Amino acid sequence: MTFEAVSYESIPHVLVSGIAISLLCSAVGLFLVLRKFSLFGDALAHSAFGGVAFGLFIGIYPLWIACAVAILSALGLTKIRQKFDISSDAIVAILLATGLGAGIILVSMSDDLEIHDIEEFLFGSAIIDTQNVITILAMAGAILAILFFTYKKLLYSTFSEEQAKASGISVDKMSYLLITIAGVTVIISMQMVGVLLISALFVLPNVSAMLYARSFKQTMMLSMCFAVSATVSGIFISYQFDIAQSGCIVLVAAAIFIGSLVVKGSGLVKTTGILAKRA
């Protein structure tokens, strides 16, 4: 198994992509965390893995196949959940296991599949070319713009489904929009952090921010700061110590979370976050 550390030449590309991905994951992740859907990113990534394996198997650029598979399966399962009243955590488990299962079968069926290609999607890659950077920036910009124009409706649907519906918001459409956005976010982030670690970027910065922030806007800004700090520090640690980049990013994000808990628990910062409620 080969894990990639960041090389000197790739630092500018990785940094630019990493910052864009961090901003995107923390913004999209906040809505998922608030909807108690923290593992949904993980489930999307695993179903995308099935798509990646299928793409590699049939020889089509795997990320587009993965994107279609992740979004369609998530939308399909959401529709089933609404119709048959299945719980959200069960849907996450189904999506996660089915995607991974399909991926494993396709990998085992293919004799000429490069194991390195699969590893790249599982654990992330430290090599991102200029074309990929442009794609990541364009997609991240588009998704952040969509979020900017729809966040009030998305937030209202997240806060109270019943009240949002009663005010005329199409809550189902908002859910589908969020799923689609999360699916695309997973796909463009997968190259860097990998299928197995992606949910960390959705969840850790947001949970850390929620410990301190009083408002939604504060939470969003603080979460973005934490995510960018984790990514930039993770990339430099990876380069400095020649260790896997995705693992470094996630561990720095986890360290920020633990540090936030310690600072908050020690009472050095007084806000009205999660800990204050439990005090």
Add this chain to the structure above:
Amino acid sequence: MLLTFYRFINNLGVNFIMIVDIKKLSVDYSGIKALDDISFGIAKGDFLGIIGPNGAGKSTLFRCMLGLHTQYDGTIKFFDQDIRDSRKYLSQVGFVPQKPVVDRNFPATIREVLSMSQNSSDPKKVDEALQKVWMHELADRRIGDLSVGQQQRVFIAKALVNSPKILVLDEPITGIDQYNQDLFFQILGELNTKEKISIIWSSHDLDAVERLANKVACLNQTLFFHGVSKDFFSDDEMLKKYSETSMQMHMHHH
């Protein structure tokens, strides 16, 4: 003066500006009737108290009116337009739910809660709405930090942000302490008399309904009374019938 005159005319049963017009509304949940052939109207300035025991169909009625439940027979018109044809009427309806379910850790201030909407909310309107419910000083507090009574006042303010013509309140005082209940009633009274907002309000509290509402609809799957509040509360037969029905429903549910 004008409002008193209007109410006098209105109490005579002459509804010149109808806000809501419900005709032959029936709802069936898997063969069990939740509402059966309900017809009534709400005119501008009406304060209609909907009373009825648990399971009488009050929440179902509200869900139908707000477009949350669409499987029904009959027609519901808001501002003379069938709600099946358009959902635009909802921008003129303020809804206050039963005891609000707010996640204590939800990171949103009161001001942010009021700004979440279908249309972008003017900050001035947000402040005005908060002043009407005496919550403007707490505007930057997190919604989860408030008591249930305070949260419910925030939800009235939220319902008022878009200057609605009618407020729909589904048992809004359940679980609220007496102090906040009194504030709540005062706010509703002022909104109805000063702002001339029509109100439809379901409640178990007959005393409060008698005090505040000028009209009463008594519901128990069917509508067995709809009219002027004073007529209902001065009719011993009617009150006896209501309390017997409530008792039957109570025993049925236990």
